[in-house]
Amino acid sequence: MGKHTFSIGGVHPHDSKISRGCAIEPLPLAPVVYISVAQHIGAPSVPCVQVGDKVKVGQVIAEPGGFVSAFIHSSVSGTVKSIGPRADLAGRPATHIEIEVEGDEWLEGIDTGDTLVTKIPEDNKAIIEKIRQGGVVGLGGATFPTHVKLSPPPGSKCERVIINGCECEPYLTSDFRTLLEKGEQVVVGAAILKQVMGNVPCTVAIEENKPEAIAHIKEVIARLGYEGIEVMPMKMRYPQGGEKQLIDAVMHRQVGSGALPISVGAVVQNVATALAVYDAVQKNKPIVDNSVTVTGECFPRQANLLVRVGTPLRYIVDYLGGVPADAAKIISGGPMMGRAVANLDAATVKGTGALLFLTAAQTRRAPESHCIRCGKCADACPMGLEPFLLNKLSRNMDLEALEANAAQDCIECGCCLYSCPAHIPLLDIIRQGKGAVLGAIRARAAAAKAAAEAAKNN
Amino acid sequence: MSNLIISPSPHIHSKDSTRSLMLDVIIALIPAVICSVVFYGWRELLVLGVSVASCVLLEWAVTKYWMKAPSTVGDLSAVITGILLALNLPYTTPWWVVFIGAVVAIGVAKLSFGGIGQNIWNPALVGRVFLLVSFPTYMTSWSAPQGLFGVDAVSGATPLGTIAEGLLQGSSVQELTSAYNYKDLLFANLGGSAGEVCALALLAGFVYLCCRKVIKPWITLSIFATVALTALVFNLADPSRFTGPLFNLLTGGLVLGACFMATDYVTSPMSLWGGVIFGVGIGFLTMMIRYFGSYPEGVSFAILIMNSVVPLLNRWFHQPKFGRK
Numbered sequence: 001m002g003k004h005t006f007s008i009g010g011v012h013p014h015d016s017k018i019s020r021g022c023a024i025e026p027l028p029l030a031p032v033v034y035i036s037v038a039q040h041i042g043a044p045s046v047p048c049v050q051v052g053d054k055v056k057v058g059q060v061i062a063e064p065g066g067f068v069s070a071f072i073h074s075s076v077s078g079t080v081k082s083i084g085p086r087a088d089l090a091g092r093p094a095t096h097i098e099i100e101v102e103g104d105e106w107l108e109g110i111d112t113g114d115t116l117v118t119k120i121p122e123d124n125k126a127i128i129e130k131i132r133q134g135g136v137v138g139l140g141g142a143t144f145p146t147h148v149k150l151s152p153p154p155g156s157k158c159e160r161v162i163i164n165g166c167e168c169e170p171y172l173t174s175d176f177r178t179l180l181e182k183g184e185q186v187v188v189g190a191a192i193l194k195q196v197m198g199n200v201p202c203t204v205a206i207e208e209n210k211p212e213a214i215a216h217i218k219e220v221i222a223r224l225g226y227e228g229i230e231v232m233p234m235k236m237r238y239p240q241g242g243e244k245q246l247i248d249a250v251m252h253r254q255v256g257s258g259a260l261p262i263s264v265g266a267v268v269q270n271v272a273t274a275l276a277v278y279d280a281v282q283k284n285k286p287i288v289d290n291s292v293t294v295t296g297e298c299f300p301r302q303a304n305l306l307v308r309v310g311t312p313l314r315y316i317v318d319y320l321g322g323v324p325a326d327a328a329k330i331i332s333g334g335p336m337m338g339r340a341v342a343n344l345d346a347a348t349v350k351g352t353g354a355l356l357f358l359t360a361a362q363t364r365r366a367p368e369s370h371c372i373r374c375g376k377c378a379d380a381c382p383m384g385l386e387p388f389l390l391n392k393l394s395r396n397m398d399l400e401a402l403e404a405n406a407a408q409d410c411i412e413c414g415c416c417l418y419s420c421p422a423h424i425p426l427l428d429i430i431r432q433g434k435g436a437v438l439g440a441i442r443a444r445a446a447a448a449k450a451a452a453e454a455a456k457n458n
Numbered sequence: 459m460s461n462l463i464i465s466p467s468p469h470i471h472s473k474d475s476t477r478s479l480m481l482d483v484i485i486a487l488i489p490a491v492i493c494s495v496v497f498y499g500w501r502e503l504l505v506l507g508v509s510v511a512s513c514v515l516l517e518w519a520v521t522k523y524w525m526k527a528p529s530t531v532g533d534l535s536a537v538i539t540g541i542l543l544a545l546n547l548p549y550t551t552p553w554w555v556v557f558i559g560a561v562v563a564i565g566v567a568k569l570s571f572g573g574i575g576q577n578i579w580n581p582a583l584v585g586r587v588f589l590l591v592s593f594p595t596y597m598t599s600w601s602a603p604q605g606l607f608g609v610d611a612v613s614g615a616t617p618l619g620t621i622a623e624g625l626l627q628g629s630s631v632q633e634l635t636s637a638y639n640y641k642d643l644l645f646a647n648l649g650g651s652a653g654e655v656c657a658l659a660l661l662a663g664f665v666y667l668c669c670r671k672v673i674k675p676w677i678t679l680s681i682f683a684t685v686a687l688t689a690l691v692f693n694l695a696d697p698s699r700f701t702g703p704l705f706n707l708l709t710g711g712l713v714l715g716a717c718f719m720a721t722d723y724v725t726s727p728m729s730l731w732g733g734v735i736f737g738v739g740i741g742f743l744t745m746m747i748r749y750f751g752s753y754p755e756g757v758s759f760a761i762l763i764m765n766s767v768v769p770l771l772n773r774w775f776h777q778p779k780f781g782r783k
Contacts, residue, residue, distance in 0.1 A: 370575035375728035414468030
């Protein structure tokens with residue numbers, strides 16, 4: 001087995017993948033769905049349907065609001081009931097399109113069959129356009145529009161496509177189940193990405209706690225006869241699936257501060273994104289559903305569900321038996337980087353990968369005590385930062401020193417807070433410092449740009 | 459359900475706490491404690507008991523009545539200071555001298571700086587050095603150990619003390635060291651501070667701490683390497699004046715200092731290279747004090763001197779940052 005892993009820091013939380021045995025099952029349709037127009041990084045999409053319109057599954061209901069934006073499709077068939085603000089996961093208002101579900105009628109031209117289509121279209125531009133039309137965004141967490149990532153700026157060259165199957169967050173199993181159950185589709189998706197990026201080599205990175213997935217994908221690649229796609233078993237370590245960490249692990253290249261992966265010749269796509277690419281290109285099927293792990297030791301029934309985008313969380317939870325009495329925290333995503341859910345009436349988005357229920361004991365934060373200068377936070381930081389120092393600087397809002405000590409490089413993986421024996425809320429504090437530094441950097445860039453333009457005009 | 463917790467990520471925490479780390483250090487010290495009690499008998503137990511009890515009691519009392527802050531006794535760091543202070547004292551030290559040592563260690567060196575994590579110098583060593591300069595008689599006189607099970611022991615001064623004395627009277631190192639065999643030094647059979655006596659037990663504790671990833675071995679190893687190298691060079695240059703590497707590694711509390719005192723989180727550098735320089739400094743200063751200083755044993759002073767440099771080392775040496783070469 002390989003010992004591939006990233007070079008700095010990292011932690012080893014228990015993987016707690018208790019839902020690994022649960023096959024992906026489709027969730028029955030909810031009576032009403034609420035589809036957000038802001039479920040990707042970049043400009044929110046602009047609704048293009050009216051209240052009262054009849055829509056079908058896969059029909060575009062919102063168009064991109066800019067280059068870095070995405071199409072949004074109806075995940076159900078039915079009638080548009082309202083378009084307006086509604087509280088998202090965190091309780092913040094965002095524009096949602098409410099659709100009352102009537103039947104399950106798909107838009108013509110979408111191939112809903114199970115037949116594997118292996119013949120990849122030859123025109124790369126057409127492929128990228130199909131990916132854009134399919135509303136594909138990065139499903140590993142960042143929800144960055146995929147077509148943008150696949151259109152590298154002039155002068156940069158992709159040397160390797162990495163399919164991220166690490167799923168290094170504890171509890172999450174949706175990527176694992178996808179690899180097992182839709183391995184063929186993921187591999188064809190990988191082949192499409194590989195072709196689009198100029199037929200570069202492709203690596204499917206899977207952590208070694210998923211031996212079944214490693215074996216299965218190897219078998220699929222051999223069976224489908226793809227050249228230049230390899231499986232790389234990775235050592236189990238968090239945050240292996242972080243984009244910069246994974247590139248370091250696979251290619252032994254470190255993406256510089258503020259730089260994009262393409263600057264070292266890498267394009268990383270998540271397993272679920274590769275599946276979405278397959279669906280969009282080979283099946284004409286936009287993102288209307290995604291796999292969601294519903295799990296937690298206190299949760300009565302573990303599951304991996306295929307959920308239509310916009311399904312209210314409460315509907316999912318009730319389907320599985322309701323919120324357990326001893327659940328103290330519900331997390332959208334994994335326990336290291338996921339967000340606490342403030343509002344169960346919120347609906348899923350494309351990037352929703354998990355609903356995790358933790359008890360008070362599991363998520364308890366012990367009272368903060370004095371820093372004992374053990375340096376465990378610095379050992380754990382995968383970016384090589386010194387959280388103990390950034391913590392102090394953030395408390396003082398010393399922006400100059402924060403920037404000099406690379407607070408802006410923080411990826412908010414949570415390793416520092418996780419490992420601090422004095423239970424100092426390092427990341428909570430550093431986030432504030434990081435935000436301020438990024439603001440200052442942006443302001444400086446804007447000022448420089450304005451000055452340059454003023455100079456040009458004179 | 460109505461009381462869902464909303465807080466930023468991460469939502470889980472490792473099982474490590476200050477207390478669990480300190481508990482590991484205590485576990486690592488147990489072999490040395492047992493060894494010293496077996497070797498020196500019940501009086502060593504008294505020194506240990508008085509030292510630990512006074513350190514804990516003082517920390518509790520000062521935090522509660524003077525600082526009016528939440529008590530930090532629960533983190534067990536005072537217990538470690540107590541054990542380390544005791545292991546740094548001769549078993550014959552009267553209880554009230556031990557108590558004064560504890561007052562200096564906890565009261566002056568630790569709490570007056572603000573308590574755990576805030577002190578500049580290793581508390582146990584400050585206590586020990588205070589006693590060494592204030593009560594030299596108690597600290598340097600060694601009577602015949604009375605082992606628990608009648609362990610046979612050599613009486614008299616510590617090996618380093620004997621040699622320093624002998625050199626002044628014109629003897630050569632070869633004559634003086636011929637009295638010691640290294641098996642005795644490794645397995646605790648010589649006079650000295652309690653913790654100086656069983657290198658093997660201390661090393662076992664050190665290995666445990668490294669395996670549990672409580673400490674990293676760089677500081678300790680660089681101290682050992684520097685002491686060995688310095689001693690080798692001097693010994694080769696003039697074998698009649700300067701003792702050799704193995705003798706210096708196994709005597710004078712070097713193992714105790716390198717494994718348990720220099721690796722104290724609070725008073726050692728955080729970065730790899732800071733730690734290595736810290737260790738090299740301790741090793742070199744120790745040897746200079748031993749060879750040329752007026753005290754036969756230099757580990758305590760060397761560590762305290764290097765403790766003072768830690769803030770600078772932390773400022774100068776950082777770990778490599780991702781993607782910034």
